[in-house]
Amino acid sequence: MATTATTTTTPFEFPWEYSFPPFFTRQTNLTTHHAQLTKWSDLILAYCRHYRIFKLSLSAAIPSSTTTTTTTTTTTTAGATTSSPPGGTTATSGVGQAQTEELFHNRRLNRRLSLADAREVIDAMRRNGRAEYVGGKDGGDLVWVYWRTPEEWAALVEKWVDDTGQKGVVMTLYELTEGDGTKGTDFHGLDVELLLKALHVLAKRGKAQVFGQDDSQGVKFF
């Protein structure tokens, strides 16, 4: 589900709290819980930024919804094939799943965050504008993880357009994300849907206009 364009060579370095067992248990103390949520959202954002994950599948990250410990162990063995998760491989959706599983499941500690707790983290991130369920309002499996918000992406695109003097130019979305011209920019390899969201932000400000249908969409910058 997550798409990355650039290859990442270095594995993600987890923060210290990832190896702190209580990190995986929902805290009852309000202030502690708040700190825990902040730490989790920071971790998710940093992780997704590292692997350039834009959409997170909760069911993939937390398989079998972790209702019982027995299923947990089975999925652990199933996922053991990708025991060196980050790797230097080009990110495909399959690798992304293996990677995101590692995010909520510390295999070394044998501790994992439950789906309900993960959703709570996502909710906290949504309140901060750092996440959004794909499609629906709440619930659902796919989550936008805004390690950059659409506004930030829009600003990035706008700056690139300014810098390269492409005002008034018509481009296809494919050109923007996969074209040679954008290589080396952050939004190279950006998820098309997310790019559209960013471009809509620009359109609202009157800086761009999106036209076309489906996979042949284009944009004109003003």
Place this chain on the structure above:
Amino acid sequence: MFLKHLDLTTALRPAYLPDEALLFVQDNVGLYEGKYKLPNQQNGQVYLTSHRICYVDKEEPRKHSVALDLRDVDRYEFYAGFLKSSPKVTLVPKPLKKSSLYTRASAISSPNSARGHASSPGYADGPYRSSPEPALVANATWVCTICSFSNAVPSNFDPTTANLHTPLPPCLACGIKPTLAHVLKAAISNATSRPPAPASPVPSTNSIRSSFPTEGSHAPTPPLISSGTASIPDPSSDSTSRFQCPRCTFLNHPSLLSCEICGASLLSQNSAQLRGQGGSIRTESPGPVRNQSRGLDTAESIKVSFRGGGEKIFYERLKGSMIQRKWLLQGAPPVPKSARTIDENGAVVRSPLGEGTGRKKGVGIAGLEQRGLDIRKNNEVMIGSAFEDLDALMASAKEIVALAERFARQGNGGSGAAASEANTVLAESASQLGLVTTKDIVGGSSSERLYLSELARNLAEFLTDDARGVLRKAGGVINFVDLWAMFNRARGGVELVSPNDFEKAARMWEPLKLPVRLRTFKSGVMVVQSSDRTDETTIKSIRSWLADLREFPPDKEVPWNWHRFGRGVTARDAAERFGWSIGVAEEELEMAEERGILCREEGIEGLKFWENFLDPGAATRKPRRKVLAEPERILKALEETGFL
């Protein structure tokens, strides 16, 4: 000194003497000395015990509490109160020793006052001592129930060994044999009023008078009356007054030592003056305050003013304890042991005391058997004599209790060690809880509140008693329900406290500033702990414990960095570590979590608590930064001054 300083327990109650029993408590009382109010003793509680009257001040209990030995009380009077004047009980001290050699003239009341007990209706027909002639005359008398003639108790009569077989001489006047109980009573009342004497099985032939002057602090005073031949007439008293016999009311000549008619001993002191004072000092309640400069050792009467009621019960109980005179028991001659056996006729034969020759010194098994036999025989005699009569039982209560305890211990020896240990603890705690607060020892209008406050103090003492260490054994925290059970069990099944009263009493600890407090956890569990143990100290000890866990490697390999995180602890671990019960440990850990010191981890192994590394706002990081900052600051300072 009539009023003495009073030692208080941790719960600000009087520290009791051995065998002392609490009889009555009343709050809202004040003290007078003579006509004058004592300025520092105007609002407090009065504790009537079998030995003393204790006043515990409300404002400054440690400073202004005083006690008064009933032993020193000559007479006591009751004043019912009039208009604004509160009811009072006046306590007239025994005269100083100097005055004891004065007259015995005009003693219309209190015939036995010199011997330390006051006149009381209950005692009026009781036996009095016969004339203490220097010869071997028994100093106890019994009054014949038939003809009211007072006979002397035979000199060889020993109340501790007397039984049905003891031969009793008939009445000298009518020839009717007295009952054993009757003579025993007479002998006991005589024995109890006897000053401490060297251990001698036969009632001492020393007259009471002879030992009396040495009883007090005025040792140099010569025992003037001991010879029984002369008495110095009091120059200050009315020489024409005659001495009334306390028994037959015949007016004898003052110089006579025994009544001319009935032969009763004539002992007196100059109570007339004192009584005169006592009668005139009934002033209104807002009386003058005593001048502080005067010493306490003046022989002025002390008045206890009952502003909150309760004076009647106090007076009744005081009367009772003055009759019982339990303070004398302490000085009573010890029970002769293994010195008496039963002869063929079943009569108790006393072998001379203090000699080792009469006893066979057996060796080996035969010796042990002989000893066992002796002990059994002795017990037999003791029990036999004790249960013959209720009075006799009362007389030998101490021995019987000791015997029963020994039997109980022997009984325990057979069963498991753990059970016996528990039983001993229980038995000990029961005996230590002698001073129980019951509903009937408090009185007055505010009896419910007073009862609760007394119960609260009683509980606090129970908890803080070092010998028992109730709190210490439970790790400083004890479940309230457990305490209730323990306390009621220690009371031995009588005068049990209802849970309702128990809780109310516990709630009074804090207003009474007692060293224990009741704490309610957020789950509603109530525990009792000493008041110096706060959440902060608990947290401190938990944290130092967790810090230790970071220092020492865990038992088994752990996948996390234990140098940094230590390990998780369960409530069980905490209970073991601090000696708490599991429930208390859970609550304490949750309290620490609530404060952000700990965080939780729920896993297959159950709920574990960790030091809170998640929340940087919690105290975990702050001290570290401080520790780090300190060397940095020093370095900076060194750099600034140019040393580096």
